[in-house]
Amino acid sequence: MPMRLDELDKRILRALQHNGRLQNVELAKEVGLSPSPCLRRVRLLEEAGIIDRYVAVLNPVKVGLPLSMFARIWLTAQDAETIDHFMEAMKKxxxxxxxxxxxxESDALLRVVVSDLDDYRHFQSTHLTKINGIQNVKTDIPSQIVKQTYALPLR
Structure with a gap:
């Protein structure tokens, strides 16, 4: 059962989703709390698993991975063993x-990052088509990113 969030918790989460590097004093000021209760709330949100982890969001173009490809996967079967084998392979x-x-329609959907189309073709031929249980792969190439966010819409 999800933890019940009050409006202060939601303000804290919105602020941290926007900038996970906010110092506690800045966060407290932004959400209208003093630093000590703000830190206590953040720790409770972390302990409850609502704040899962803190990460840096990298610019894919600047690290040489500008293309996101979407691969629709059809498996040879939908039994637990085939699906488990596929999931473990994807995690690696x-x-x-x-x-x-x-x-x-499809059994799985992947978002794959690559440097260019040749890189994707190599990835598909050396990884996706070699995994037992994959019957078919259809790839979609987005032409434009309209919206990409990591912030959940907290109401």
Whole structure:
């Protein structure tokens, strides 16, 4: 059962989603608390697992990985062993940024980051087509990023 968040918790979370490097004094000022109760609330949010971790969001273009490709995967079967094998294989591939087991037409959806189309072709031929259990891969190439956010819409 999710922890019940009050408006102060939500203000803290919104601020940290916008800037995870905020010092406690700055965060407290932004959300209208004194530093000690603000720090106590942040620690409670961390202990409850609501704040999962803190990360740096990198600019993919500046680190040489400007392309995100979306690969729809069809597996040879939907039994637990095939799915488990596929999931474990995806966890080991650093190019796979996101992996979802799907309900619908395809069995899985991947977001893969690469430097260019040749890099993706190499990734697909050396990794995706070599994994037992993958029957078919169809790749979609986005032409433009309209919106990309990591902040959850807290109401």
């Amino acid at each position: 591939l650093p190019q796979v940024m996101e992996c979802y087991i799907m309900l619908g």
